[in-house]
Amino acid sequence: MDRTASGSARSGLVAALRPQASSFPVVPMRVLHFYKTYYPDSVGGIEQVIRQMCVGTGRLGVTNTVLSLSREKNLVPIAFEGHTVHRVPLDFELASNACSFASLGALARLAREADVVHYHFPWPFMDLAHFIARVNKPTVVTYHSDIVRQKKLLRLYQPLKQRFLRSVDAIVATSPNYMESSEVLERYRDKTRIITYGLDQSTYPQADPVRLSYWRQRIGPKFFLFVGVLRYYKGLHVLLEAAAGLSYPVVIVGAGPEEAALKAQALSLGLTNVIFTGAIGEDDKVALLTLCYALAFPSHLRSEAFGISLLEGAMYGKPMISCDIGSGTTYINIDGETGLVTPPADPFALRAAMRTLWDNPAMARAMGARAAARFEAVFTAEKMSASYYSLYREVIARRALP
Numbered sequence: 001m002d003r004t005a006s007g008s009a010r011s012g013l014v015a016a017l018r019p020q021a022s023s024f025p026v027v028p029m030r031v032l033h034f035y036k037t038y039y040p041d042s043v044g045g046i047e048q049v050i051r052q053m054c055v056g057t058g059r060l061g062v063t064n065t066v067l068s069l070s071r072e073k074n075l076v077p078i079a080f081e082g083h084t085v086h087r088v089p090l091d092f093e094l095a096s097n098a099c100s101f102a103s104l105g106a107l108a109r110l111a112r113e114a115d116v117v118h119y120h121f122p123w124p125f126m127d128l129a130h131f132i133a134r135v136n137k138p139t140v141v142t143y144h145s146d147i148v149r150q151k152k153l154l155r156l157y158q159p160l161k162q163r164f165l166r167s168v169d170a171i172v173a174t175s176p177n178y179m180e181s182s183e184v185l186e187r188y189r190d191k192t193r194i195i196t197y198g199l200d201q202s203t204y205p206q207a208d209p210v211r212l213s214y215w216r217q218r219i220g221p222k223f224f225l226f227v228g229v230l231r232y233y234k235g236l237h238v239l240l241e242a243a244a245g246l247s248y249p250v251v252i253v254g255a256g257p258e259e260a261a262l263k264a265q266a267l268s269l270g271l272t273n274v275i276f277t278g279a280i281g282e283d284d285k286v287a288l289l290t291l292c293y294a295l296a297f298p299s300h301l302r303s304e305a306f307g308i309s310l311l312e313g314a315m316y317g318k319p320m321i322s323c324d325i326g327s328g329t330t331y332i333n334i335d336g337e338t339g340l341v342t343p344p345a346d347p348f349a350l351r352a353a354m355r356t357l358w359d360n361p362a363m364a365r366a367m368g369a370r371a372a373a374r375f376e377a378v379f380t381a382e383k384m385s386a387s388y389y390s391l392y393r394e395v396i397a398r399r400a401l402p
Contacts, residue, residue, distance in 0.1 A: 172193050
């Protein structure tokens, strides 16, 4: 299968789903986003996507509200970059499924005030909350990924998941690759659209000379970079195995549930060329994205449906290394064009790809330039926001039909 979606039929479909903002008049509307985590409590890929949606569609006249769960106390609504964040207490987690009794009433109340409710899948509690809250508004689901873990619980969840996805007005796949490879999306092809993630570089801080100087002195002029939450599907254990046969600096940015295990692995491998920075601020992240030689993104499971930090690498004009897992990672990173693609969970292939980029700086620069050009052509927040705005209008109009 051509994972670059270069076939004429698929290209036509994708183009048709990306209307320009100028193709329709601006109509004010209210959209409620519902997801388990959001700013300021959590800064991950899906949170960044929701943020970009809210900022981008806000420029088109959409009033956005985000409802999420929090471990914090004394929660009050927060104004954030032109939209409002409502947080309710997280009560407990069951198999990584965050649950909140207060969210049921909050969802019902905020949905009554919205024109569209925008859900972010996967989150099984969200499916249940949709029915308990009796949401009766036009609904959109962004399908961020399949559920890969908890196979036994997944069988119990299947009836609820199917009922939920049948009930919503529209489902959005985040890349042609994921649309073609997801068995779940295949069942709902008639209501599924493809709208790729997009970023707006103006929402990122300018590179700070002080932070650039700090990281340049700490790491050196040439290094591989990973940015992300340290989760099981990120393939970082494979990156450490690959780094064991190299002397190149590798910087791992982020914190998460796998952090302790990864540091223990690095220690057991005797790695002196790997730096764990932990969680860092946006100024430092931008400095590292600006300075790095290339992005290493070894996610090896389909829970990684897209890869926002990979997209950030393209935005900053960096060559990339990723794995072919039938997801959006190989829609962002085209093998031999914007970087190199390896088989998943293969440290020898990953090491060879790192060596190839390191030893061929002219090729790496050319790949980075093509990555930046592809980002501007396909992955801007403006394009994503225009497509979602059009979809919101469509589901509202469809519900209004007699």
